[in-house]
Amino acid sequence: MLDHVLGRGELVCGVSGTRVIFSETQPDGSVVGVDADYCRVVAAALFGDAGAVEFVSLTTGERFTALHTGVIDVLIRSTTWTQSRDTELGLDFGPVIYYDGQQLMARAGDGFTPTSGVADIAGAVVCALAGTTTEQNVSDAADAAGIDITVTTFEDFDQITENFIQGACDVITADGSALAGRKAKQQPDDQEWVIFPATPISKEPLAPVYPQNQSRFADVVNWAVYATIIADEKGITSANVAEMAANPPDAEANRLLGGEG
Structure with a gap:
């Protein structure tokens, strides 16, 4: 080769x-x-x-x-x-x-803060990339917290971000670095996005x-x-x-x- x-x-x-x-x-x-x-x-x-x-x-x-x-x-x-x-x-x-770690991102207007945890996303529609470790990790974290969530997957993170902005996703999940980058570049003026929990739910x-x-x-x-x-x-x-x-x-x-x- x-x-x-x-x-x-x-x-x-x-x-x-x-x-x-x-x-x-x-x-x-x-x-x-x-x-x-x-x-x-x-x-x-x-x-x-x-x-x-x-x-x-x-x-x-x-x-x-x-x-x-x-x-x-x-x-x-x-x-x-x-x-x-x-x-x-x-x-x-x-x-x-x-060395990254998986976190969650949601809108402050929906009651989320940087101190929120996995238990706080009960009943949420959570969007993740298809075929990645993040998809399984968030399901495992929800099971461990004893809550039900709906995981919706997309092939491209641009699709996830757009659906999040439009409100089709309550929460999005990815590596913390990816979430921080999207927040810095794509957070609309009329929304405030928060990343949590402080301790990632996985090692990446x-x-x-x-x-x-x-x-x-x-x-x-x-x-x-x-x-x-x-x-x-x-x-x-x-x-x-x-x-x-x-x-x-x-x-x-x-x-x-x-x-x-």
């Missing part, structure tokens, strides 16, 4: 394209966000060119099929690393790039995904991610990388930046 990708000359990376903070397609066709930047990190490791990447926008229902059929090389799409996915889908996961370790048993390609993805973590620990940024390479603070930073020792 690695030779095939190198021969093509660019990385094909699956993203959401609509997820605020993580991957948003801009009017000019560019893609911005944390996930998109990690696609560029892997491209830089492969080709020495962060721009050598083709972005493919995928829904939650499309993402794993795109890997299985070879439409994409790697999926970096806010995807939770779970035991069942790791053992049953014939795919491998790379290092976690963001988000990681890259790639075809199973492709160890050489996996090495590139994994160590490209690790390099960004080491760089952050050492205070190495795009603004100071040249200076750091000339005067590395320690041996590990020196090796990271291409030196020896």
Whole structure:
């Protein structure tokens, strides 16, 4: 697989394209966000060119099929690393790039506050993305709280947000980062949205995904991610990388930046 990708000359990376903070397609066709930047990190490791990447926008229902059929090389799409996915889908996961947790979002006008809990959504219509861990998690949380809810699913988070704004969804649920991004960018002037509970209802370790048993390609993805973590620990940024390479603070930073020792 690695030779095939190198021969093509660019990385094909699956993203959401609509997820605020993580991957948003801009009017000019560019893609911005944390996930998109990690696609560029892997491209830089492969080709020495962060721009050598083709972005493919995928829904939650499309993402794993795109890997299985070879439409994409790697999926970096806010995807939770779970035991069942790791053992049953014939795919491998790379290092976690963001530790998230599932929360709920509702309108303050409906009586919700940041101190609300799962028990407070009794009888609510809760909207979630189809085929995700969030769909099952919110049902499990409701069962644990001894309440009944109606879970309605959509293939795209834009649909969820629009239905929430129009009042068709009483509550929406997703990773906390996704909810915070939607609140910041899409909350109408005549509504106030609140995110709760303070302690997420699940753990959501988000990681890259790639075809199973492709160890050489996996090495590139994994160590490209690790390099960004080491760089952050050492205070190495795009603004100071040249200076750091000339005067590395320690041996590990020196090796990271291409030196020896």
